[in-house]
Amino acid sequence: MVHAQFLPLNIPEITAAAVTPLILLAAFYFYTRSKLLHVKDVATDGTPKNLTATWLVAVAMGILLILLALRAAAAHSLSSTVTNFFDSSLVLSLLVLLAWVYYRLTHQLRDFAPFLLPMAAALLILGVTLSFTAEPHFHDANPWTLVHVVSVLLGFACFAVGCMAGVVYLISESQLKRKDRSQWTFPKLPPLDRLERFTRHCIVVGFPLLTLGAISGIFRAVEDPHALGRDWYFSPKVVLTVVAWLLYASLLHVRLAPALRGSRCAWLSIVGFLFLLAVLIAANWMPHG
Amino acid sequence: MESMIPHSYQMLMVGINYRTAPIELREKLASGADETRRTLGELHLNHPHAEFMLLSTCNRVELYTAFLVGHDIPEDQLAAQLARIGSVPSELLMPHLYIHRGTGMVEHLFRVTSSLDSMVLGETQILGQVRDAYQLATSTATVGTMLHAVCQRALAAGKDVHENTHLSEGKTSVAGAAVELIGEVFDTLADKTVLVIGAGKMAGIMLKHIMAQKPRRLLVANRDAQRAGSLAEKFSAERVEFSRLDDGLTQADVVLSGTSSRDPILTVARLKNLLKPRQYRPLFIIDVAVPRDVEDGVTRLPNTFLYNVDDLSRVSELTRARRGGEIDKSTQIIQRHLEDFTAWLAARNSGPVVKALYQQCREISDRELTLLLTEHPELSPEQQQALRKFAHRLVGKILHTPVTQLGNHPAFERQLQLAMAVKELFRLTDSSSDDSGAKGAAADSAS
Incomplete structure (x- = not known):
């Protein structure tokens, strides 16, 4: 088994990755200040603030793509690029921003799309923060590794989007329960039932990916006992994954599902995601179990 | 030919709208594209030194003109032309007519494109209608320097107002506010069930607004079987026995309650018991009764939203207050555009x-x-x-x-x-x- 050297980060890379969240947060600020969140009318979409925000996100996406390309070039292969949390956070951020592009173009969830920006920013901030401790958690020729990385990242992105939908649901619900409309921070959000449906869709798509990621991870661990250590099944990474998996499974469970409606579904999507985040951090710190 | 300074223009418009003229008259004067083109051609033939545009919508018919000073067109001539479109006698039209001159005309058109002059404040349709009228006049070559400038600036001013104010936001009536709040919870009512408890006047008004959203089912529960029957008949609703109200509540997504009961009908305990049978589906309750039909604590139940008349009127008042501010803001935007235009005109003239x-x-x-x-x-x-x-x-x-x-x-x-x-x-x-x-x-x- 070959363990790669950690692909060292240079100052420009870290700086670029640290500036991008600021750009994304600025874009979010412009969106929430613009009419997008105030008015349903499609005809008034091209407000200057809105356009500024869109350009800012485009710039952020450009930076991320260049960063990833540089990292891939330095690692000499795409598959061995995403071997630590820093690189994973770049990919995850980009995936969340791709979701932003998609929902920005749809009519149904356009008012929700800007909320994906803080999520992309948070993932990047976490990536940069943890980059100083970053080590490659795996780098090998095991075919399960590729399956594991791809399915985990895609699943994670789904849950990240679902988590944000949950957050927006809770914001909207608390606004509605507070009744005093002058106090509403976000006067125009998608209807609650639409947000809930969307949260569930994210989990329905993310769940098989998470399952595939877990199974391929187990195969890897079994085939290569050194990768995670001997007692891999008790590693925090595995335990936390099982907890998150069970949480999401409960949402999809036919009997349990009805009771997990509305705010409960929203909370579950948030808590589940936090567990997954813990898994990623654990994997980053404790690559060998 | 009389010598003169070129490009000194005067502007004039005559028109009727939904405020000044009844629909019968507006209908007669409303003209389609072909008729508009014919009218414009005729006008241009009679007044080659003038520019014309005819704005004809279901709410207004307005004839805009700009002419070189010295080739003045009397307003009664324009009015007569307008009357000819609808084949109505000028005397009949005169009392309904309004006339704007010079910058007054420009300001009027700016207000029209900004929807400040519209029946529904904040509507954007008018912008398209003015654009169409302008394009039609351009294609018939009856628009020149002055109307080009006026129309383009009016469209820009309208766009500015629509983009930078919240004119169209929110509903100003209590019933409208209720419908809007339901929209914050439910995507559509097309697959939802509405339950009406009681049949007061307020509930009736509210119900009319809710029915416009076309819910899948409407259930009516009333102690007075006769009144329930008449309401059920009016809206082709299903009747629910008052003793079986819980069944109705289990099926309902939106509840409109307006009984004359002294005690709350929908208590926290009652709705809490129904959470499970309802499978925790969201429930939106509108309480229009005084004294109230629904206990306040209901709002603490999961996925349950309660708005009473006071809450709703606060929401609609807020919208009204905001709109007032938005109208001021729109007027300021229009004034700014108007100043730009007059500066341009001053330089031109x-x-x-x-x-x-x-x-x-x-x-x-x-x-x-x-x-x-x-x-x-x-x-x-x-x-x-x-x-x-x-x-x-x-x-x-x-x-x-x-x-x-x-x-x-x-x-x-x-x-x-x-x-x-x-x-x-x-x-x-x-x-x-x-x-x-x-x-x-x-x-x-x-x-």
Whole structure:
């Protein structure tokens, strides 16, 4: 088994990755200040603030793509690029921003799309923060590794989007329960039932990916006992994954599902995601179990 | 041909709208694209020095014109033309007619495109309708420099207002606010069930608004079977026995309660028990009863939203207050656009007069200077040059104040009068005489 050297980060890379969240947060600020969140009318979409925000996100996406390309070039292969949390956070951020592009173009969830920006920013901030401790958690020729990385990242992105939908649901619900409309921070959000449906869709798509990621991870661990250590099944990474998996499974469970409606579904999507985040951090710190 | 200063325009519009004229009259005057084109062509034939645009929607019929000063079109002639469209006698039309002149006309069109003059404040449809009317007039070549400028600026002003204000936001009636809040919870009512408890007047008004959202089912529960029956019949609803209200509540997504009961009908305990049978589906309750039908604590139950009449009127009042602010904001935006336009117009109207004035004065000074220099051949070239400079400066100094006054005059009408006065006093003749009507002006603006 070959363990790669950690692909060292240079100052420009870290700086670029640290500036991008600021750009994304600025874009979010412009969106929430613009009419997008105030008015349903499609005809008034091209407000200057809105356009500024869109350009800012485009710039952020450009930076991320260049960063990833540089990292891939330095690692000499795409598959061995995403071997630590820093690189994973770049990919995850980009995936969340791709979701932003998609929902920005749809009519149904356009008012929700800007909320994906803080999520992309948070993932990047976490990536940069943890980059100083970053080590490659795996780098090998095991075919399960590729399956594991791809399915985990895609699943994670789904849950990240679902988590944000949950957050927006809770914001909207608390606004509605507070009744005093002058106090509403976000006067125009998608209807609650639409947000809930969307949260569930994210989990329905993310769940098989998470399952595939877990199974391929187990195969890897079994085939290569050194990768995670001997007692891999008790590693925090595995335990936390099982907890998150069970949480999401409960949402999809036919009997349990009805009771997990509305705010409960929203909370579950948030808590589940936090567990997954813990898994990623654990994997980053404790690559060998 | 009478000599004149080119491009001094006057503007005029006559029209009727939903405020001034009944629908019967508006219907008669409303015209389609072909008829509009015919009318515009006819007008242009009779008044080749004028520009025309006809705005015809279901809420208004307005004829806009700009003509060169000296080729004035009397307003009754325009009114008669409008009457001809609908084949109605002018006398019948006259009482419903409004007339705007000069910048008043421009301001009116700016208000129209901003929807401030619309039946529904904040609607954007009118912007498209004005654009269509403008394009139609352009295609019939009845629009020239002036109406091009007016229309383009009106469209820009309208767009500015729609983009930078929240005019169309929110519903101002209590019932409208309720429907809007339901929309915050439910995507659509097409697959939802609405339950009405009681049948008060307020509930009836509210129900009409909710029914406009076309819910899948409507259930009616009332202690008075007869009243429940009549309401059920009116809205083709299903009746629920009052004793079986829980069944109705289990099925309902939206509950509208307006009974005259002294005690709350929907208590926290009752709805809490129904959470499970309802499978925790969201429930939106509107309580229009006084005293209230629904206990306040209900709002703490999961996925349950409660709004009573006070809550709803607060929401609608907020919308009204915001709208008031938005109207002020829109008016300010319009004023800004109007100032830009009048500045442009001032430069346009006074420019040729000013040019002709300078030209005439310089010609006089040059003539006198030549005469002086021939009479005094002893003057050295330096002295001659100094005299030339002096004459040039003198003309400039004398004309400076009147020209500034003319160019910067705030009132368009007054400025036009001044320009005409200067023209008359100095007997300014126009070297590049221009009798362009719409076509000439159109070419002018295109260049």
